[in-house]
Amino acid sequence: MKLALIGYGKMGRTIEKIALSRGHEIVSIIDVDNQNDFTSEAFKSADVAIEFTMPTVAIQNYRKAFEVHVPVVSGTTGWLEHLPEIKNACENGATFFYASNFSLGVNIFFAVNKYLAKIMKGFPSYQVKIEETHHIHKLDAPSGTAITLAEDIIKTIGRKNKWTGNLDAKDDEIEIKSIREGEIPGIHTVIYESDVDTIKITHDAKSREGFALGAVIAAEFTCGKKGFLTMQDMLKF
Numbered sequence: 513m514k515l516a517l518i519g520y521g522k523m524g525r526t527i528e529k530i531a532l533s534r535g536h537e538i539v540s541i542i543d544v545d546n547q548n549d550f551t552s553e554a555f556k557s558a559d560v561a562i563e564f565t566m567p568t569v570a571i572q573n574y575r576k577a578f579e580v581h582v583p584v585v586s587g588t589t590g591w592l593e594h595l596p597e598i599k600n601a602c603e604n605g606a607t608f609f610y611a612s613n614f615s616l617g618v619n620i621f622f623a624v625n626k627y628l629a630k631i632m633k634g635f636p637s638y639q640v641k642i643e644e645t646h647h648i649h650k651l652d653a654p655s656g657t658a659i660t661l662a663e664d665i666i667k668t669i670g671r672k673n674k675w676t677g678n679l680d681a682k683d684d685e686i687e688i689k690s691i692r693e694g695e696i697p698g699i700h701t702v703i704y705e706s707d708v709d710t711i712k713i714t715h716d717a718k719s720r721e722g723f724a725l726g727a728v729i730a731a732e733f734t735c736g737k738k739g740f741l742t743m744q745d746m747l748k749f
């Protein structure tokens with residue numbers, strides 16, 4: 513498959529390595545210094561573009577790729593206020609795959625989180641909160657993964673209406689505590705606490721390889737498809 517990379521930072525470089533090891537060709541790499549390359553023949557020849565950049569620029573990149581009819585797989589977090597525009601573009605011919613976290617392990621963790629929230633619906637004596645820890649370079653907080661975890665709990669548990677990054681959460685809110693420390697790739701913990709005990713589930717990424725492998729597999733899945741795609745479409749659990 514011919515791949516384009518939009519964003520050649522920590523994720524872009526890890527994705528390049530994994531894509532090459534799976535026999536794919538990188539036909540174009542776009543970063544801050546060559547943003548006009550979206551109209552190049554090389555970029556337009558890509559079967560799929562994989563985008564990992566920054567919350568503030570992601571939406572412009574999606575628009576530019578859609579203009580030249582290149583499908584996009586993106587893992588950039590912190591841009592979801594624009595989701596209706598992207599879904600609308602997908603209803604009108606664009607192809608876009610988004611995941612707040614592409615790692616298989618995190619997606620198993622998402623399933624466990626939903627199952628646990630279903631059980632905890634019947635146990636209101638437990639308070640729920642989320643903690644996420646990432647490297648000091650991360651621009652957004654809370655992490656996209658923590659927001660997905662919180663939204664899945666809200667849909668299921670029946671006693672929470674929204675999440676908050678404030679540490680004085682109201683009764684109907686889920687507190688998300690964000691910690692930035694060293695070079696940590698990503699740790700997410702969901703914590704249920706009663707007067708007598710604590711239940712915790714944690715996903716701890718050892719490196720960025722799991723995120724990058726998931727993004728390349730998502731690009732393979734996206735190739736030849738149309739519309740708005742997610743990990744649920746790909747993993748079927």
Ligand SMILES: NC(=O)C1=CN([C@@H]2O[C@H](COP(=O)(O)OP(=O)(O)OC[C@H]3O[C@@H](n4cnc5c(N)ncnc54)[C@H](O)[C@@H]3O)[C@@H](O)[C@H]2O)C=CC1
Pocket residue numbers: 518519520521522523524542543544547564565566567569573586587588589590611612613614615723
């Ligand atoms: N969904 C997932 O599984 C994962 C998502 N992420 C997210 O991916 C994003 C990128 O993460 P990293 O690679 O660690 O960041 P990074 O800071 O290492 O790389 C970002 C790259 O984007 C480039 N860039 C900035 N503006 C650009 C523009 N207008 N056009 C093209 N390139 C541009 C930067 O120069 C840099 O090379 C973040 O939002 C992060 O939260 C990170 C890991 C996994």
Ligand SMILES: O=C(O)C1=N[C@H](C(=O)O)C[C@H](O)C1
Pocket residue numbers: 589612613646650651654655656657658697698699723
């Ligand atoms: O910025 C990161 O590094 C990561 N971002 C994603 C998020 O915001 O959830 C996924 C992963 O945790 C790494």
